[in-house]
Amino acid sequence: MLILGLETSCDETGVALYDTGRGLLAHALFSQVDIHVEYGGVVPELASRDHVRKALPLLRQVLDDAGCSPQDLDGIAYTAGPGLVGALMVGATLAQSLAWAWGIPALGVHHMEGHLLAPMLEEERPEFPFVALLVSGGHTQLVRVDGIGEYRLLGESLDDAAGEAFDKAAKMLGLPYPGGPHIARLAESGDPGRFDFPRPMINRPGLDFSFSGLKTFTLNTVNDCRRDSGLTQQDKCDIARAFEEAVVATLVIKCRRALEQEGLPTLVIAGGVSANRNLRGRLQTALAKIGARVFYPAPEFCTDNGAMIAYAGAQRLHAGQQDTPTATVRPRWPM
Ligand code: KG4
């Protein structure tokens, strides 16, 4: 089956073609980061308008790249939620209109299921069952995955998502949105011994997270530095380092605990924060000690993209699922 995937849930327009026999044939992405950067975050109305502008040109591009025509398609998968309602509507309306015009099924896919299955796009794929750590701008969740659609939530953030905490800490340091990659870059030149940030909730049993206290701690540290000698570039690097260390250490501890609790040897990590190199390295080392392995998507498929939606949709369309005539988007949609 040849499936077209459309991702428009936030500030990235992603389009991809996935074939259940041949794998990923083509994908294209347009990131709106430059449009939103001056506002310090995503402006929903601007996001929707730009998806309208980019979706069809990207669709033409992937069809050309793969040497396919609309007649070759067997279905269209789009992100139905969670996300920004207007942005989701653009992808859903386009997918449903094209599916109707071309006489093929459409299917709304859960954005986080897309992230969760993104490592399946790699040559070396994890086998079910596994534990997945989903870490994005909107979610921090540990999920037990027994198969497609068989998900059990093991723990999640009780307040801010890890990516959101990265973005907020970055803002305090005067860094642009999205802040995760900027914090990671500064952290490389930071002194690991200067500040010791708290590791939230690691001493409590269970698999939930909390990142809002870390945010307050960061703000207090920034203000202390400002008061002492003005916030220098080295202060920023040291704070970024301590902040990243605290988030990474917390995530690593909970992942290890989740694998031990479930008696599973495989961890999958996905979502924008899974692009963090420090997190990847530390997980690899910590899990090797308990004989477990970690699988990641390629860096380009860690953040939002059309390929993960095409893949997730292909599995479900292949199993015979499709939208009902009244299907609509779900800005809030628990997985
Ligand atoms: O999955 P994603 O692209 O969009 C959502 O569905 O939220 O994740 C975006 C998040 C942002 O918060 C961004 O700051 C964070 O992922 N991020 C990172 C890194 N790259 C992206 N956080 C830490 N380190 C990175 N290298």
Ligand code: ZN
């Ligand atoms: Zn995402």
